[in-house]
Amino acid sequence: MPGPNTIIDQFTELPVSRQRRYQLRKQASGLCVICGRRKAVSKSLCARCLRKRGVKKPGRNSAERV
Numbered sequence: 035m036p037g038p039n040t041i042i043d044q045f046t047e048l049p050v051s052r053q054r055r056y057q058l059r060k061q062a063s064g065l066c067v068i069c070g071r072r073k074a075v076s077k078s079l080c081a082r083c084l085r086k087r088g089v090k091k092p093g094r095n096s097a098e099r100v
């Protein structure tokens with residue numbers, strides 16, 4: 035049952051959670067699936083969110099990890 039704020043597009047009918055649809059929309063527009071910023075090359079997240087998720091930047095030592 036669509037609510038008043040439901041976005042109607044190609045993802046609306048998919049049998050996935052609202053969060054997943056949100057991610058798919060971001061992915062389709064080539065943006066970070068969390069914050070909507072321009073994402074890092076070949077990743078689905080931007081550099082910032084990758085770091086938040088604990089993905090280390092290559093070439094950095096582990097002390098850099100937040």
Ligand SMILES: [Zn+2]
Nearest residue numbers: 066069080083
């Ligand atoms: Zn992000």
